[in-house]
Amino acid sequence: xxxxxxxxxxxxxxxxxxxxxxxxxxxxxxxxxxxxxxxxxxxxxxxxxxxxxxxxxxxxxxxxxxxxxxxxxxxxxxxxxxxxxxxxxxxxxxxxxxxxxxxxxxxxxxxxxxxxxxxxxxxxxxxxxxxxxxxxxxxxx
Amino acid sequence: xxxxxxxxxxxxxxxxxxxxxxxxxxxxxxxxxxxxxxxxxxxxxxxxxxxxxxxxxxxxxxxxxxxxxxxxxxxxxxxxxxxxxxxxxxxxxxxxxxxxxxxxxxxxxxxxxxxxxxxxxxxxxxxxxxxxxxxxxxxxx
DNA sequence: TGATGGTTATCAGATGGCTGATAGTTAACA
DNA sequence: TGTTAACTATCAGCCATCTGATAACCATCA
Numbered sequence: 083x084x085x086x087x088x089x090x091x092x093x094x095x096x097x098x099x100x101x102x103x104x105x106x107x108x109x110x111x112x113x114x115x116x117x118x119x120x121x122x123x124x125x126x127x128x129x130x131x132x133x134x135x136x137x138x139x140x141x142x143x144x145x146x147x148x149x150x151x152x153x154x155x156x157x158x159x160x161x162x163x164x165x166x167x168x169x170x171x172x173x174x175x176x177x178x179x180x181x182x183x184x185x186x187x188x189x190x191x192x193x194x195x196x197x198x199x200x201x202x203x204x205x206x207x208x209x210x211x212x213x214x215x216x217x218x219x220x221x222x223x
Numbered sequence: 224x225x226x227x228x229x230x231x232x233x234x235x236x237x238x239x240x241x242x243x244x245x246x247x248x249x250x251x252x253x254x255x256x257x258x259x260x261x262x263x264x265x266x267x268x269x270x271x272x273x274x275x276x277x278x279x280x281x282x283x284x285x286x287x288x289x290x291x292x293x294x295x296x297x298x299x300x301x302x303x304x305x306x307x308x309x310x311x312x313x314x315x316x317x318x319x320x321x322x323x324x325x326x327x328x329x330x331x332x333x334x335x336x337x338x339x340x341x342x343x344x345x346x347x348x349x350x351x352x353x354x355x356x357x358x359x360x361x362x363x364x
Numbered sequence: 365t366g367a368t369g370g371t372t373a374t375c376a377g378a379t380g381g382c383t384g385a386t387a388g389t390t391a392a393c394a
Numbered sequence: 395t396g397t398t399a400a401c402t403a404t405c406a407g408c409c410a411t412c413t414g415a416t417a418a419c420c421a422t423c424a
Binding site for chain 2 (some may be wrong): 418
């Protein structure tokens with residue numbers, strides 16, 4: 083199989099194109115795709131820890147920590163030591179963070195809708211299913 | 224649409240899982256996915272320039288340059304000034320680079336075959352087509 | 365001829381991802 | 395009780411990627 087026809091390449095190219103579109107959409111908010119993803123999880127899980135957030139975003143705790151440092155510097159999230167547990171640090175969106183997220187997420191939702199419109203409903207479901215299956219297979223390798 | 228059901232996320236997760244599998248497969252050769260991709264193009268395009276290689280790999284010339292610096296340091300590629308054109312630099316795999324690529328690419332082909340086996344032939348074709356379409360739509364955004 | 369614009373290579377600096385390592389905390393159990 | 399195992403946070407360093415900037419070169423055409 084020539085490398086240009088490998089499924090690995092198809093997935094890679096599609097991801098590059100879609101994430102790049104997401105990056106362009108987020109630029110006006112000063113956010114990167116990774117930051118927006120972390121904020122989306124945070125908006126659903128008040129007071130989550132960094133390690134849990136990393137698992138939800140499917141990155142390492144170290145990667146998540148570096149993202150959080152940047153978001154904290156800008157006053158988008160705040161980290162407070164857990165009241166009972168000595169090691170844990172609870173993470174929350176600040177008020178400014180919630181406002182920024184609401185605006186940015188609406189823009190991302192708009193992009194996602196535009197992407198989805200290039201496929202009909204059946205195709206969209208098929209694509210999600212096939213991507214899930216091939217992702218699961220990859221994890222077993 | 225809740226963020227967990229967005230097509231952006233499905234593509235991202237699948238890419239992360241498959242590229243991570245590729246990274247694990249390449250580790251024994253001391254190569255990263257980006258390096259292997261550049262070597263694959265080089266093996267097909269003897270004497271290509273950095274800018275052309277960047278376009279083929281769909282990255283910026285700067286990104287490709289940093290990858291080439293690393294490959295050159297390890298004696299995997301060589302860069303020689305174009306005989307006629309003053310600015311251009313021709314890039315080639317060295318003999319060692321060709322040998323390394325042959326071994327590493329066989330391993331990647333094996334991984335790709337394993338991933339492909341989780342789908343039947345029709346599904347594989349469908350996946351490629353849908354990924355191509357959604358990627359093209361993303362580029363228009 | 366010479367100026368303009370497009371291409372190439374490459375430096376610098378930021379971000380996000382990884383692995384490896386360290387230190388502290390908690391929980392479980394012999 | 396004390397030790398061990400697991401988890402958490404975080405530092406350091408590497409790689410890949412981007413944007414922005416610079417310098418050199420080439421081609422075209424007024």
